Amino acid sequence: MDWITIDACRRCTDLPTEAEIRGWVRTRRDSKGGFSFLEVNDGTCLGNLQVVVPGELENYASEVQKLTAGCSVIIRGQLLESPAKGQATELHAESVQVTGWCDGETYPLQKKRHSFEKLREWSHLRARTNTLGAVMRVRNRLSQSIHRFFDEAGFFCLHTPIVTASDCEGAGEMFRVTTLNLDKLAGSNRPLDAGQDFFGKPTHLTVSGQLEGETYASAMSKIYTFGPTFRAENSNTSRHLAEFWMVEPEAAFYDLSDNMQLAERFLKRIFSDCLDSCAEDMAFFDERIEKGKLAQLQDVVDKPFEHMTYTDAVDRLTSSDESFEYPVKWGIDLQAEHEKYLTQLVDGPLILTDYPASIKPFYMRVSDDGKTVAAMDVLVPGVGEIIGGSQREERLDVLQRRMAEAGLDEQEYWWYVDLRRYGSVPHAGFGLGLERAVQYVTGMTNIRDVIPFPRTPGNADF
């Protein structure tokens, strides 16, 4: 007999049936009637399966009564309708095989509630807790949904390079990648010769796959990347990771309006998939992590996104009665407090467009007014910016001028500039930080708790 998941056991309606489960004990309770209750979880769902173990089993006293949280077991028996409240089914054990014991004295995940901070010290075990397990299932669902959305919409999945000799933004704080022996280098007392390095020149970890993505969009029409990106910012906040996953679609012949529609359809789809496929986990987040989350997400799925230009947003902010820490005037980069005010104003997601050229990168398309670019940010309540994107500058002369203004060497980007020489097309794209999306969906406040093993200054454990 093959075993079945605990998720399947809990949903099973064809009862009674024989079943075998494999998982980890969460709790054991011995009844005075001479039998025991085990709560067993295998990570496939939030809930446990209740297992009733009769005292008659051969290893009842020798093993079953010694089971503690964390022990792994294989249990066979009859899956029945449960008379108890809050669960549809329960398993009546006919055999319990212990595959791995768990020392209750040293096992970190005891019954007591641990802080998320503490759990991070046990990142190799924390997915065994209710909250982190639920986060990882939602993260999985978002990831699967992202691939499906783009596949169905005719976007090709593209793996852009992680190690790169160019810098997308022209100004990112980047990690250097090297095979030079740093210990030897420190003692060498000779100038560095980057030509001796593995790639023959200085290389870094990518901050974005966009520029490379544009080259493939100029050949295959619609592509998206979904991979790790890196920032070497020394920011020890609950909003920053040094390593995170980013989704970046890029489409030829898209203008800003197409791009906004794509972003809206995309977010609605991935949130809707989470609500549908992770209903139990989502109910948990709604109840335990952020009240009202379900209604908020359903709203995003149902309501059309509001649009507002940056200029209008600045007008709204300056004419409001709110007192902001950062004063608002046209030309500033909007702060979290401003974004929060605006999302509250429209009571839902908001797409801001047409930002000042001076605060946006060289590759964004300059508008006819000469002052703004065809940029867009999608803001959501609570999290703020979740998507940033733009129509790209497809005109060779304008791009060259913008690069010069930004102090970039056109020679270094020869291949990027080539796209405007050889069959240039209007095109647009955006970036979504996966972790921001998981935070928004789950309501988790610290970004370190929505990625399996967070990398932050001083932390590269596991």
Next chain:
Amino acid sequence: MDWITIDACRRCTDLPTEAEIRGWVRTRRDSKGGFSFLEVNDGTCLGNLQVVVPGELENYASEVQKLTAGCSVIIRGQLLESPAKGQATELHAESVQVTGWCDGETYPLQKKRHSFEKLREWSHLRARTNTLGAVMRVRNRLSQSIHRFFDEAGFFCLHTPIVTASDCEGAGEMFRVTTLNLDKLAGSNRPLDAGQDFFGKPTHLTVSGQLEGETYASAMSKIYTFGPTFRAENSNTSRHLAEFWMVEPEAAFYDLSDNMQLAERFLKRIFSDCLDSCAEDMAFFDERIEKGKLAQLQDVVDKPFEHMTYTDAVDRLTSSDESFEYPVKWGIDLQAEHEKYLTQLVDGPLILTDYPASIKPFYMRVSDDGKTVAAMDVLVPGVGEIIGGSQREERLDVLQRRMAEAGLDEQEYWWYVDLRRYGSVPHAGFGLGLERAVQYVTGMTNIRDVIPFPRTPGNADF
């Protein structure tokens, strides 16, 4: 009217219909009858759409007759059944808008045939060629299919860290990741202080997500990773990349037999998806790149994989009449020539199992004979090893002994060893290099031609 892809135009059966396409001109041919034929491609399929442009168009002489390979165009017209052979439909243009010219004098992709080596110098443009476009569509299909297979099989997508302080194999040649200023370091004449680095200790790019994957399999039962991995080997061959994408499933309660079944189902599924969904591209590879490819892949999909132990394989090799460059005896690592002989012997994929412990990493499960481990390699004709995997050592004492033998510091792997302390379970998994799989499916001989931007010693361009 929205535009539609050229793939959709070529498959359209509801004719005649109005259509707009957007893409790049591949060729132009002017007819003496006062009209022109354009072949237009948008990367959504191998074939072009033939467009008939009447001389009556306003911009016929001023623009249409100046179109060259690479120009981008937006064309509207009537999509009709084509009287010509080799194409089902053709577009009769009612308007041709040129969105981007392409200087025929400098555009690298002229009509003449270029070597794959030459095309690599234009990696930003090479997806516009038939072969590389087809490769990238197949690569996309494999990637999508990989996610679907594991999602449907109940595996959770897991993003394991790219930057890591541990070394999965204990012996990989790794890239160092640092924010230290190497120029300053070279002149410092002081010993390196890794504590001053971003993560407070030396970090590297991952060679595998397996160990971290095992931690999550021990909580969520079945996971898979699909991400970039890195090798700093100075190998300038057609089989090595410094950066490549790897798929690594890991399942709790799986033994070697479960693992073998999973690998077989997995390969059959992803190959079958390519045959079904990329039929035109696959026919192209069969005809132009490797004759017989279609039949070979269909065979893999249809036939059960052969199984053979390493020991049996060595017997077969030593008793064969073949003269091998590398002599065979029990205990050696099999070479490409040996694998080739074995796959020819069984005329299809072959799973070799039970390798000598001495040539396999510490984490593989030691068999009862004490000499072998529960390892498996899946070999396919032409490519050799495409999958490597094993059942993992779940016994604490045996794992500790193996780590000591391998000279590894158990303290550094405390979290990995913890898995055997707290609810240890039998578990197994494998790794598939995506690029090897793309090579096998397409027949492309150089691995640099199956990844968008290859990274090899001395090459980190684009």
